[in-house]
Amino acid sequence: MLDVSGQNEPLIDRLTEKAAEVIRSGRYILGPEVTAFEQEVAEYIGVEHAIGVSSGTDALMVALMALGIGKGDEVITTPFTFFATGGCIARVGATPVFVDIRPDTFNIDVEQTAAAVTERTRAILPVHLYGQACDMEGLVEMARKHDLPIIEDAAQAIGTQSPLGPVGSLGAYGCFSFFPSKNLGGFGDAGLVTTQDSGLAEKARVMRAHGSKPKYYHAVVGGNFRIDALQAALLRVKLPELRGWTVGRQQNAARYDAAFSDSGLDESLLRTPRKRFDGHIYNQYVIRSSRRDELLAHLQEQKIATTIYYPVPLHRQECFAPLGYNEGSLPVSEHASREVLALPIFAGLGEARQSRIIDTVIAFLER
Numbered sequence: 504m505l506d507v508s509g510q511n512e513p514l515i516d517r518l519t520e521k522a523a524e525v526i527r528s529g530r531y532i533l534g535p536e537v538t539a540f541e542q543e544v545a546e547y548i549g550v551e552h553a554i555g556v557s558s559g560t561d562a563l564m565v566a567l568m569a570l571g572i573g574k575g576d577e578v579i580t581t582p583f584t585f586f587a588t589g590g591c592i593a594r595v596g597a598t599p600v601f602v603d604i605r606p607d608t609f610n611i612d613v614e615q616t617a618a619a620v621t622e623r624t625r626a627i628l629p630v631h632l633y634g635q636a637c638d639m640e641g642l643v644e645m646a647r648k649h650d651l652p653i654i655e656d657a658a659q660a661i662g663t664q665s666p667l668g669p670v671g672s673l674g675a676y677g678c679f680s681f682f683p684s685k686n687l688g689g690f691g692d693a694g695l696v697t698t699q700d701s702g703l704a705e706k707a708r709v710m711r712a713h714g715s716k717p718k719y720y721h722a723v724v725g726g727n728f729r730i731d732a733l734q735a736a737l738l739r740v741k742l743p744e745l746r747g748w749t750v751g752r753q754q755n756a757a758r759y760d761a762a763f764s765d766s767g768l769d770e771s772l773l774r775t776p777r778k779r780f781d782g783h784i785y786n787q788y789v790i791r792s793s794r795r796d797e798l799l800a801h802l803q804e805q806k807i808a809t810t811i812y813y814p815v816p817l818h819r820q821e822c823f824a825p826l827g828y829n830e831g832s833l834p835v836s837e838h839a840s841r842e843v844l845a846l847p848i849f850a851g852l853g854e855a856r857q858s859r860i861i862d863t864v865i866a867f868l869e870r
């Protein structure tokens with residue numbers, strides 16, 4: 504799906520030099536590389552404050568913990584996402600309340616979110632799935648009406664724009680991931696919390712280091728959620744390339760869009776992702792097809808990498824069975840999980856490889 508080592512190869516000298524520099528410095532926990540990375544990535548995203556953390560999952564943990572969310576609280580989120588989104592809500596002791604998605608964008612439905620608010624609701628946790636901003640206009644207005652904070656799961660959306668501004672700047676907190684398959688991938692696990700509010704930034708920084716302030720004094724219980732200095736230093740080498748890689752992904756997406764719409768195939772057989780706004784960064788390019796499983800098998804046979812994000816929506820995961828959702832509870836998500844298929848989209852894909860993927864998909868579905 505993504506040629507990670509191919510992407511890193513042109514940077515290998517600078518990466519190894521940088522790694523050696525950090526090793527020689529003896530500063531492995533926080534320190535100047537982390538501070539510099541936080542400033543640079545905040546500028547890239549377009550936010551006031553960025554706090555480097557140990558993973559995207561831990562970014563969600565920090566955000567939930569910093570807002571004091573726990574036992575007895577409800578957090579409204581989407582079931583059509585990576586597990587961490589719902590998993591973190593449960594890990595802080597709160598109850599994830601899953602509401603359905605829009606069939607066109609795969610992102611959380613604003614009206615259903617509003618309808619799910621109860622007196623126990625403490626936050627809204629939308630996901631900018633595949634790199635496309637969800638309807639933040641609607642969510643921000645709705646959250647304001649109910650006086651609820653928004654935590655943006657922007658793990659797949661670094662640099663994504665929405666009509667209101669960059670994602671990660673629109674809620675109380677934004678949560679990003681540098682997992683290797685994300686648009687800015689590290690060399691292991693790393694993540695980021697963003698915010699526009701200096702008070703919330705301070706809370707997240709305290710949470711990142713066991714809740715200590717000053718050192719060895721704990722007014723709150725936090726955790727070890729620190730980003731490695733080595734990860735931050737290596738991500739600094741990659742960050743200047745990110746804009747170019749994103750443009751490459753957008754160009755590949757446009758090529759898929761054009762080829763697939765020219766194919767004349769029925770919408771039920773092949774539906775391209777719907778773009779709400781021009782700020783999509785295409786962490787994934789996800790098509791829908793009523794013949795998804797056959798198409799997947801065929802592409803695998805042809806040695807074309809594809810993945811299903813996500814085969815089982817969270818409300819149907821065994822661990823969340825006690826929440827009482829049934830088959831049919833959230834039909835749009837369930838339907839999507841049977842039809843979605845992600846195609847390779849990374850910047851280094853190349854026209855020849857992409858043409859072969861396009862031809863293979865169309866030829867199969869025309870049969």
Ligand SMILES: *Cc1c(COP(=O)(O)O)cnc(C)c1O
Nearest residue numbers: 558559560585587658659680682
């Ligand atoms: C990747 C991802 C996460 C978790 O990030 P990690 O860095 O892997 O912990 C959370 N939410 C979404 C939507 C993701 O795609």
